Amino acid sequence: MTAFFKLLKEGNKPSLLAAAVNAFLGIIKGIAFFFTGNVAMFAEMMHSLGDAANQLFVFIGSALSKKAPTKQFPTGFGRIVNLVCLFAVIIVAILSYETIKEGWHHFIHPSGESKGVLIALGVLMVGIILEGTVLAKASVEVLHEAGQPKAGLASILKAFAYLNRAKPATKLVFMEDLVATGGNILAFLAIIIAYLTGWGRIEGLVSMIIGCMMFYVVGKVFLDNARGVIGETDQEMLNHIAHIVMDNPNIKDIVRLEVIKEGEYLHVEVVAEADAHLSLAFLDDVRDHLTEIIASQKSVSKVTILFDEDDGQTTWTHIGEKPEQ
Template sequence: MREILTLLKSGNKPSLLAAIVNAFLGIIKGIAFFFTGNVAMFAEMMHSLGDAANQFFVFIGSALAKKSPTAQFPNGFGRLINLVCLGAVLIVGILSYETVKEGWHHFLSPATESNGMFIALGVLAIGGVMELIVLHKAAKEVLHEVGAEDGGFASIPKSVKYLKRAKPATKLVWMEDLVATSGNVLAFSAILIAYFTGFYRLEGLVSMIIGFMMFYVVGRVFLDNARGVIGETDQEMLNHIAHLVMAEPNVKDIVRLEVIKEGEFLHVELEAEADPKLSLAYLDDVRDYLTHLILSQKGVTEVVILFDEDDGQVSWQHIDEKPTS
């Protein structure tokens, strides 16, 4: 029990914050939908509840993924976060379908009036502000994870550039809250326009748009984490580590180098060639140095290094960029 509590303390904080915020918003949006019957509010309620559920599971998964390797699972639990994210998007997928379906029904048979407009608008305004706060927090976490400077109020647009390198849990929270913030704005606009123009089909149309945006998140997150479950190479870090290794005077060539993503972590396997005249004791010191050097790189948690004698031919041709600072 103590180990689980310790792991939970290291879980992804933005996902926990997002889960709490979205659970609260889902409840108040559900109450607003009960009193107003507004289909755009229904879409936002489903969206918030779906986000709350999967972000909570992602928080749990991100914590358990940090569990140390065991004899039964020697490679650790890093990819558990990818599996949890895959399960989480299934929930969003189901709710996306229900949102689109309800929006389509409302588009075909729109209401003749909009009830409780001010209740709906008030709830959506609160939701928009809170979602924006969570999105800003997730954006700052993205910048922190990649080692970029805090962008302050500009953190959200600045984080777009680094999103691909963010941890799976943080990336999911960022994408979901971007869609959630946009959904609040769309729903707010739809209710306001429908009230003043009488074009109540717009509420159904916006509900479908919100549902399709949710489907987009499902697709992106599914593809990203499916690659993570299979085992994806971190090409940028591979090039970086290759430069570090080839800078070691005792390394003549790289036979094989793999940098595999294990959830939030990186697993490195290196087979290098060295001068056959070097003693095993000396090569062991070189291995220790390279192991320490590679482990000091961001995200690397496991390194395996093998040496073979130099065959006089250079076979490593994969370096295409300078090491990052």
């Protein structure tokens, strides 16, 4: 049990913060829905509770993925975070369906004027502020994981360009809180419009829109993590590491190079060709040098390098332009 709690300390902090914030918002939105009967508030309650459960699972999964490799599982537990994300989106998918169904029912059969408009607007304003804060923190974390500096208020917009380089848990938090913040704003506007115009159907319409936004996150997260579970190549790092290997004057060719995502980390395996006249002791020094350089690259946790004698033919032809350092 002590080891488990030690692992939890290594979990993705933005996920834990987002889970706590969404749990709090889910509770107060549920209370507001009970007193107002507002269907847009119902949609936001379901959204917040779904995100809270989702992000809590992701936090636990990200922590368990840090567990050290064992004899039975020599490649480690990095892909656990992908498996947990796949499980978590099932919860969001169910809540998305319920949100759309309830929104459709209200759109077809409006229940009349909602009560407690000020209560609903106040709760949603709290949601906008808290979700926006978590989104801003997730944006900063995305930039940090991509090796980019913070950009103040522009961090959210800048984070979109580097989202694919973020860890799975951080990416999920960013996307969910982006949709959550947008959902709060839409629900806020829907309640104002319904109050001023008397068109109550807009609350049902917005509820369906929020449900569809949730389904988009489900689809995106599912596809990203399904690739992670199978074992996806990091093409950008593959190109970068190929340049590192080929820049060594003792390497004549690359027979095979694999850079596989293992959750938040990368495992690298290289089979390279070298001059047959080089001694084993010299090649061992070359391997140590390359291993040290490759292991120092961002997110690389395991490096395996094997040598074969040069056959005089060029096998590796996949190197593109050298990436910026």
